[in-house]
Amino acid sequence: MKIIAISNQKGGTGKTSTTVNLAAALARAGKSVLLVDMDPQGSLTEYFTNPEELKVTMYNALLDGATLTPLVIGEHIQLLPSTIDLAAAEIQLPAKRNQERTLSRFLRQFVGKFDYCLLDCPPSLGVLTANALTAAHLVLVPVSTELMAERTVKLILNTIEDIKEIELNPSLKVWRILATIYDQRLAHHKEILAALRAKYGSQLYPEPVRATTKYKDAVTSGTDISDFDPKLGEFWDELAGTLIAETQEQQ
Numbered sequence: 001m002k003i004i005a006i007s008n009q010k011g012g013t014g015k016t017s018t019t020v021n022l023a024a025a026l027a028r029a030g031k032s033v034l035l036v037d038m039d040p041q042g043s044l045t046e047y048f049t050n051p052e053e054l055k056v057t058m059y060n061a062l063l064d065g066a067t068l069t070p071l072v073i074g075e076h077i078q079l080l081p082s083t084i085d086l087a088a089a090e091i092q093l094p095a096k097r098n099q100e101r102t103l104s105r106f107l108r109q110f111v112g113k114f115d116y117c118l119l120d121c122p123p124s125l126g127v128l129t130a131n132a133l134t135a136a137h138l139v140l141v142p143v144s145t146e147l148m149a150e151r152t153v154k155l156i157l158n159t160i161e162d163i164k165e166i167e168l169n170p171s172l173k174v175w176r177i178l179a180t181i182y183d184q185r186l187a188h189h190k191e192i193l194a195a196l197r198a199k200y201g202s203q204l205y206p207e208p209v210r211a212t213t214k215y216k217d218a219v220t221s222g223t224d225i226s227d228f229d230p231k232l233g234e235f236w237d238e239l240a241g242t243l244i245a246e247t248q249e250q251q
């Protein structure tokens with residue numbers, strides 16, 4: 001099971017949309033995917049289910065060692081959900097010994113049961129993100145093509161270096177930086193994309209995620225983008241294909 005953290009400390013950069021659409025594309029390619037909502041906002045969970053009805057969530061799994069059975073979302077996709085309860089983990093987890101490895105330890109039971117595990121991270125660099133970066137093999141960094149994009153990427157890359165240096169996860173790798181919410185009609189989006197490309201080269205995925213309201217429509221109806229626009233779905237099929245090609249021999 002390859003574990004991929006989808007992380008950026010900045011809010012609204014397309015982390016949850018990337019998690020949903022990459023998972024759907026991996027499933028279309030026949031891969032099994034475990035989704036983990038590591039964000040107390042619970043956006044990923046709300047995408048698929050009514051959080052009010054959840055009795056056991058990632059909070060209970062991480063803080064009390066509770067058994068949490070993933071919810072079946074589709075033939076190849078299951079979800080470990082979260083609600084606002086998880087916000088308390090930012091205060092309570094640090095009191096535990098070896099707390100950064102709590103998620104990593106919890107996920108061990110799923111090794112061999114799924115091909116991929118995608119961790120939807122919160123927009124912060126607190127203990128939940130530290131747990132995700134400690135558990136992950138790879139990080140995918142969605143960055144919206146707005147002002148400050150470069151500074152935003154630099155901060156998450158520095159955090160990843162810190163996690164490696166303090167030996168929490170020495171083999172952690174940045175898989176790709178993914179430019180998101182890109183509007184090609186806007187000159188400043190073009191400039192920011194070019195600057196990211198100049199700075200990060202092949203580490204930046206060659207195609208940006210286009211800005212379109214169809215992503216919001218997909219959220220409202222709880223489906224991935226390919227249902228709204230097969231052409232947009234192809235973008236995610238290619239991203240998933242790249243991931244599969246680059247990870248399959250190590251699964």
Ligand SMILES: Nc1ncnc2c1ncn2[C@@H]1O[C@H](COP(=O)(O)OP(=O)(O)OP(=O)(O)O)[C@@H](O)[C@H]1O
Pocket residue numbers: 010011012013014015016017018039041043121122123180181182209210211212213214215216219
């Ligand atoms: N390519 C896109 N084009 C237009 N809107 C988008 C696109 N991707 C995401 N959005 C919209 O932008 C908002 C933020 O997206 P999303 O929730 O995926 O970001 P996030 O990084 O997970 O946010 P947060 O930091 O709050 O967790 C949502 O309303 C989503 O529908």
Ligand SMILES: [Mg+2]
Pocket residue numbers: 015016017039043044120121
């Ligand atoms: Mg999100």
